[in-house]
Each structure stands twice: as C-alpha cells, then as structure tokens.
Amino acid sequence: MNIEQLLKSSTVQAFQALFAAEVPETSVTINLTKKEFEGDYTVVTFPLVKLSKRSPEETGRLIGDALKEKLNFISKFNVVKGFLNISFTDQFWIERLQEINTNAFTAFPKNGKKVLLEYCSPNTNKPLHIGHVRNMLLGYSTTEILKATGYDVTTVSIYNDRGIAICKSMAAYIERGNGATPQSTGIKGDHLIGDYYVLFGQIVNEQLRAKYNVSAEQDIFKTIGKEKEVAEQETEIFAKAKDLLLKWEAGDTDTIALWKKMNGWVYEGYQVTYDMMGVKFDKDYYESQTYKLGKDIIDEGLTKGVFYKRADGAVAIDLTPDGLDEKILLRSDGTSIYMTQDLGTAQVRYDEYHMDRMIYVVANEQDYHFKVLKLCLQKLGKQWADGIHHLSYSMVESPTGRFKSREGKTADADDMIAEVLRIAEEKTKELGKTDGFTEEEAQHLYRTIGLAALKYFILKVNPYQKIIFNPEESIDFHGNTGPFVQSSYVRTRSILRKHGNDSLPLDTATPLHNSERELMLLIYEYPGTVKYAADNYNPAEMANYVYNLAKVYNKFYNELPILTAETEREKNLRILLSKVTGDTIRKGMKLLGIEVPERM
RNA sequence: UGAUGUAUAGCUCAAUCGGAAGAGCGCCGGUCUACGAAGCCGGGAAUGCAGGUUCGAGUCCUGCUACGUCAACCA
Known part of the structure; x- marks a missing residue:
C-alpha cells in the first residue's frame, strides 16, 4: 500500500x-x-x-x-x-511492521529495461587516483541501486591504453628501466608504469636544462620562454616516444610486445585496487581496439547532411542552434579524434546490447563533450540516443584546490585506502573491540570498517557537489560516517544474538512510543528512497537514508529497554523492530557497496 | 567574451513538483559497576547581494558578486 x-x-x-x-x-x-x-x-x-x-x-x-x-x-x-x-493508529503501524518484515516489501519486480553503465575508464599510464575512487563508488553504487529497482544493468569500462601517454612511459622505461619488473622491484604494476611516466618528465627537464644551459635553481620554462608542451617536443626522449607511437601504429613487433607487457602490469595493479574496492566490470573495452571506430558514423552523418565537410577537409557539425559551437568530428587528415571514437563506440554498444539507457560516469569536466555526443546521435535520428545520460560528478579537491600530481601521494587511491585501513585498525584497537578475534578476523574487520569510512565519506555528498578532502585530517569515524552506521547495525545484531531464535508473535494492540513510531515510519520509507535514488542516479540519497535510520534507531535504543521490556508484547515488538532496522541498514549499505560486520 | 555548475551555522554537508530550514565536526555541559558509549541528552550559531512571481521562495524568474569547469583538428 x-x-x-x-x-x-x-x-x-x-x-x-x-x-x-x-x-x-x-x-x-x-x-x-x-x-x-x-x-x-x-x-x-x-x-x-x-x-x-x-x-x-x-x-x-x-x-x-x-x-x-x-x-x-x-x-x-x-x-x-x-x-x-x-x-x-498504533495497530496500523504494527501491521505495517509485519508487512515490512517480508521479502516482498523491498523487492522491486524486473522492469525489463536494459542499462549499460560505463565507469572508471582510466588511462593506463598512471595508477588510480582519488577521482577514480569517487568514480568507482558512484558507478558501483548506481549500478546496485538500478538493479535493486528492477533494471538489468551491464557495467563496462574502457581503457585508454594507447597513444602518446603510454609511449612516454615506454620511452622512459627503455632509457632507464634496466629491465625492471613489478616482481624485481616489489612495486605494484600500475605504480611502476606511473613512476616511468613521471621519470619521462624528469628526463625532459634534464635534456632541456642541458640544451639551454639552465641551472637547477631556475624554472626551465620561464627561462626559455616556452610552454612545457611545446618545449618537450624538442627533446630526444620525446622523439623516442613519438617514434614508439609510430611503430606501435605500424604494428612493430618489439614495440607491441613491450606495450603489452607494460599494460599487463598496469592491469594486474588495477585488479588489486578493484578487488579492494569491490568493483568489477561485466565487459572491458580497450581504446587500442576501438580507436578506429566512428568512420562509419561520419559517413552516415555526411550522407544525411547532418555533418559537413569543411574547406580544409575536416568534418564538422554546427551546433550553434543548440547553444553550442561548431564541433570538429574528424581531422582534416581523416584521422579520428576522441569524439569520433565515442560516436563509434556508442553505436557498437547499441548494436550489441540494444540498451534502453546508456550511462557514462565521467567527471563534470566533460559535460560539454557528452552534450555534443548525445546531440550528434540524436540529430542522426537515433532514437536510442535519448537514453544517453551523463552521470556527471565534481572533482575531489584538496583544501588548496585541485589535486595536482606533484602533490603526489595524497591523491593516490591505493595510499588513501591503506591510510584509512590503518586508522580503522588503530581506532578499533583503541576501543578494544577485537578481543576474541583471530588475527584474520581482525584484519578483515579493519578492512570492512576502513572501507566503509572511505566509501561513505565520498558517497554521502551529492555527485554535483565538489568534495573537499584534507589528507592532513584523517577521515572521521564518529557522527555522520560509515562506521557509525555499521556500529548501529552491530547493535541490532547483538540484540538478536542475545534473544536467540524464538518466534516473535506480535500483539497489534501494543501501545507505541514515539521513538518506535518514528522508526517504523522511516523504515517504511525505504522502497520510496531507493526509487528516488534510482530516478536521480544519486547514491547520496541512500547514504543519507541509512544514516538517518541508524540515528533514529540509536535514539530508540537509548530510550526504551528492549530485552528487558516490561511486557512480553513490548519486548517482541522491539526485537522485531531491531531486526527489520538491521535488515534495512544492511540492504541500504549494500546498495552503497558497503559491508556491515556482525561485531565491531 | 560565451556556456555551465556551485554559494545554507566557525568548518564539512542535508533539505523528494515551491510548503513548518536539518545533521555531523569543533566548542560547552550532562550521561556507562553497561540490552555494545564508534552511542544518547542538552546549549549557541545559517539560506552570497538586490529585485520579482506566489497565500508561501534555500528551491522558480531577472540582474549582480565570488569561486570552479568547459568553449582544441587534446584526452
């Protein structure tokens, strides 16, 4: 009802x-x-x-x-x-409690709609950073929420595994790598490749300093009066990277072998992070296999007169009637750009999946790009383009502004995870909560709590809001946090353990206290909240909900005796309330990709 | 210059077609010989500025200010 x-x-x-x-x-x-x-x-x-x-x-x-x-x-x-x-009436609410305590209450029927959801999609020349963390959390949680409301969701990620960036890492590796491997160095594969990408920049600087005789104290680019992107092209190391790119495109055996080896290390490294975060993808796409897609769409657009060929030979679309600009879709030399590939990839995905919606979880830097993408496909008369949705999210920033790579470790995903796990261990030990745990159980608990703190910290903020993350101040475990919600769940479990498995006959004539009513009303809102979160592609709705529920339960718990209630019917009611609260918290947290422990 | 997003308490965030502005952190004060104190109870503090529409505006409209992002034959 x-x-x-x-x-x-x-x-x-x-x-x-x-x-x-x-x-x-x-x-x-x-x-x-x-x-x-x-x-x-x-x-x-x-x-x-x-x-x-x-x-x-x-x-x-x-x-x-x-x-x-x-x-x-x-x-x-x-x-x-x-x-x-x-x-x-109290009776009405007690009947609702019985209704809530059935599986049917939170189960949405399948709606027959297919969704393709793309997220994460890193460049393979660097390890994952804090922006990817937000992306993964949003992508994973949105997937869970859509599935929970009846959608059939397929998740995909696309790896930008080719191009000048990875060639820079390769060039530096050839120059100074001495055959290093993740095994020989003990460095996680994606970090190893990232280190060579950084090294490439250092070699550029060295070579420029030598060439222009710039001392170590002086700023190179100011001294020589050139932009970094321009100056680097003068260096030998850049020439080598460029050469690798050409060889790669020509299919040179050695180059391809090195490229495969280094990318392989990166994927191994990513997998470790994915496992830690709990994300997985139904299908992986690789830019090296898709970067030539899109030419057909260009031809189709030209034939239909939606696109046009400019005097210089480039293919473009005029989007000024839509408040945008003229947008180039194909270079004058006939080669692809990003948009060409995305048009082609979208078509390929539609041909394969015939999805009703295609969601891209990508940062808001690319709002313009996705507007153009959707418009182009719509103007080509593709009905399915109406189902394209850009799940745009704002940057994670440090208190001083955007995270810069030179700020280094603060923005690295693996370091961030390791740090929050360390804090979880420290705090849990401080509270003496792991007495009677085996070492393995304790480690698992630290991980459960630490990840909850991190995930909740990011997911509780609306996607369009930027997040200020101060690495100097550790993520909190009190108040509006993941561990708070977990700890409230653990209380419900504790009650149920003490009570045992006796059945709980309810007396619908039991008078209700305010905190009991408040709790029932909120639990009753659960399906509506999930639906709302799904309609708005917004996991933060779920985060706020589970927090509220945990808070209201704690209030109820502190105000009323449960196991020692005065009457049997009150006791039964309160135990059942504890049970459905726990069930609801667990389900809600699952939609956020957060686990709950039995004890903590 | 244009497009777009943001602006709510000291700080970080909420507020479901416009409907009674809420949390957390921090600060102060209570509360555990225990149904688990990562908790609970109490205290003060807020809608950037100026107009407009409305019975009613944080929310919609206009203008302004500040900050971010975009506007590449880059990704």
Whole structure:
C-alpha cells in the first residue's frame, strides 16, 4: 500500500464532497510530519483554500474530519495554520511492521529495461587516483541501486591504453628501466608504469636544462620562454616516444610486445585496487581496439547532411542552434579524434546490447563533450540516443584546490585506502573491540570498517557537489560516517544474538512510543528512497537514508529497554523492530557497496 | 567574451513538483559497576547581494558578486 498516494486521493475526494469543487492531485502535497509537531503525515492545505473559500485552519479541520471518517486507521489529527497533521493508529503501524518484515516489501519486480553503465575508464599510464575512487563508488553504487529497482544493468569500462601517454612511459622505461619488473622491484604494476611516466618528465627537464644551459635553481620554462608542451617536443626522449607511437601504429613487433607487457602490469595493479574496492566490470573495452571506430558514423552523418565537410577537409557539425559551437568530428587528415571514437563506440554498444539507457560516469569536466555526443546521435535520428545520460560528478579537491600530481601521494587511491585501513585498525584497537578475534578476523574487520569510512565519506555528498578532502585530517569515524552506521547495525545484531531464535508473535494492540513510531515510519520509507535514488542516479540519497535510520534507531535504543521490556508484547515488538532496522541498514549499505560486520 | 555548475551555522554537508530550514565536526555541559558509549541528552550559531512571481521562495524568474569547469583538428 502506498500511504501517501492513498492520503492524496482521499483528500481530493473529501474535498470534492465537502466543497463541491475539484482539485487536481498535483496541488495536494503530503509530507512526513515534522518532529516538533504531533502526527505521522501532513497534508498541506494552503493550496486548497482558494476553492474551499474557508480559512486554512477550517479547511484543514473539515478535511481532517472527513478523512478520519473515511479511513479507519486514522486515530487523530491536528491543524496548525495550513498544515493538517494526521496520526495513524498504533495497530496500523504494527501491521505495517509485519508487512515490512517480508521479502516482498523491498523487492522491486524486473522492469525489463536494459542499462549499460560505463565507469572508471582510466588511462593506463598512471595508477588510480582519488577521482577514480569517487568514480568507482558512484558507478558501483548506481549500478546496485538500478538493479535493486528492477533494471538489468551491464557495467563496462574502457581503457585508454594507447597513444602518446603510454609511449612516454615506454620511452622512459627503455632509457632507464634496466629491465625492471613489478616482481624485481616489489612495486605494484600500475605504480611502476606511473613512476616511468613521471621519470619521462624528469628526463625532459634534464635534456632541456642541458640544451639551454639552465641551472637547477631556475624554472626551465620561464627561462626559455616556452610552454612545457611545446618545449618537450624538442627533446630526444620525446622523439623516442613519438617514434614508439609510430611503430606501435605500424604494428612493430618489439614495440607491441613491450606495450603489452607494460599494460599487463598496469592491469594486474588495477585488479588489486578493484578487488579492494569491490568493483568489477561485466565487459572491458580497450581504446587500442576501438580507436578506429566512428568512420562509419561520419559517413552516415555526411550522407544525411547532418555533418559537413569543411574547406580544409575536416568534418564538422554546427551546433550553434543548440547553444553550442561548431564541433570538429574528424581531422582534416581523416584521422579520428576522441569524439569520433565515442560516436563509434556508442553505436557498437547499441548494436550489441540494444540498451534502453546508456550511462557514462565521467567527471563534470566533460559535460560539454557528452552534450555534443548525445546531440550528434540524436540529430542522426537515433532514437536510442535519448537514453544517453551523463552521470556527471565534481572533482575531489584538496583544501588548496585541485589535486595536482606533484602533490603526489595524497591523491593516490591505493595510499588513501591503506591510510584509512590503518586508522580503522588503530581506532578499533583503541576501543578494544577485537578481543576474541583471530588475527584474520581482525584484519578483515579493519578492512570492512576502513572501507566503509572511505566509501561513505565520498558517497554521502551529492555527485554535483565538489568534495573537499584534507589528507592532513584523517577521515572521521564518529557522527555522520560509515562506521557509525555499521556500529548501529552491530547493535541490532547483538540484540538478536542475545534473544536467540524464538518466534516473535506480535500483539497489534501494543501501545507505541514515539521513538518506535518514528522508526517504523522511516523504515517504511525505504522502497520510496531507493526509487528516488534510482530516478536521480544519486547514491547520496541512500547514504543519507541509512544514516538517518541508524540515528533514529540509536535514539530508540537509548530510550526504551528492549530485552528487558516490561511486557512480553513490548519486548517482541522491539526485537522485531531491531531486526527489520538491521535488515534495512544492511540492504541500504549494500546498495552503497558497503559491508556491515556482525561485531565491531 | 560565451556556456555551465556551485554559494545554507566557525568548518564539512542535508533539505523528494515551491510548503513548518536539518545533521555531523569543533566548542560547552550532562550521561556507562553497561540490552555494545564508534552511542544518547542538552546549549549557541545559517539560506552570497538586490529585485520579482506566489497565500508561501534555500528551491522558480531577472540582474549582480565570488569561486570552479568547459568553449582544441587534446584526452
């Protein structure tokens, strides 16, 4: 039963009977009653007074009387200005508790819609950084939320595994690598390749200093008066990287072998991080295999007259009518650019999956890019392009602004994870919570808690909001945090362990306390919250929800005795409330990709 | 210059078609011989500025200010 919908339609009917006037359902708003007033749900009567021609108070009273007459589970109501606060009977809520305690309550039926969701998609010349962490968390959680609401979701990642960037790492490796491997150095594969990418930059600097006779104290690029991107092209090491790129494109055996070897190390390294984060992809795409895609779409666009060939030979589309600019889609020499590939890849994916929606989890730097992508496909008359959605998110920044690579370790994903696990271990030991744990169990617990802290910290913020992360101040474990929610869950488990497995007959005539009602109302909101989070592609909705639930449970827990309740029926009710609270927290956290422990 | 996003308490964040502005951190004060104190209870503090629409605006409209991002035949 959808209570809010029922109240809404009942209000419309009552209004018609009372005032012989029709109000649209859209003008009736139902909210949860605010805490400082008595009631469960509130009907806002301000919009109705025009037609009722009575004061807000009188309108509220009349509707309240009519509703109470019609719906036998309304126990009472009060009117404050234009707010009609309605209370339901205790029996009604206890029946809802029974309803909640069934699997059907949180299960959405399959809706037959297919979703393709792309996320993570790193460049293979560097380890994952904090931005990828946010991306992975959003991508994973959104996938879980969509699945929970009935979608059939396929996740994909695309690796930017070719191009000048990886060739730079290769060039530096050839120059100074001495055959180093992850095994010989003990360095994680993606970090090893990242180190050579950094080394490439250092070699560029060395060579420029030597060439222009710039001392170590002076800033090279200021001294020689050239942009870094321009100056580096003058160096021998850059020439070698460029040469590797050409050889790669020509299919040179040795070059391809080295490229495969080094990328292989990177994937091994990424896999370790993925396993730690708990993410996985149904399908991997590689730019080396897709970068030539898109030419067909260009031809199609030219034939249809949607694209045009400029005098210089480049293919473009004029998006000025849509408030954008002229956008080049193919270089004048006929080679692809990023957009060409993305157009082609989108078509290939549609041909393969025939998905109803295609979601790209990509940072908001690329808002413009995805607007163009979607528009191009729509203008080509592809219906499925309407289902393209760019799940855009803001950057994670340090207190001084954007994380720069030279700030080094602070922005590295693996370091960040290691740090939060270390803190989890430290705090857990401080509290003496692992007595009786084996070493293996303890380690698993630290990981569960640490990852919860990290994941929740990032997911609780709306995607469009930037996150300020101060590496100097460690992620908190108190208050609005993942460990807080976990610890509330652990309490519910503790209660159930002590109680045992006895059945819990409910007496629907048990009088309810406020904190019990508050808890039931919130649990009852769970399916609506999941739906809302799915519709808005927003895991933060779920994070806020589980936090609220944990908070309300703690209040209930502190106010009322559970196992030592005065009467048997109160005890049974409260134990069942503890159980469904725990179940709901666990389900909600799962949608965030966060595990809950039995003890902590 | 244009497009786009953001601006809420000292700090970090919430606020479901416009409907009664909420948390956490920090600070102060209570609360464990224990149904688990990573908790609970109490205290003070906020919608960038100026207009407009509305019974009602943090939310919608106009203008302004500040910060971010984008506007490559880069990715």
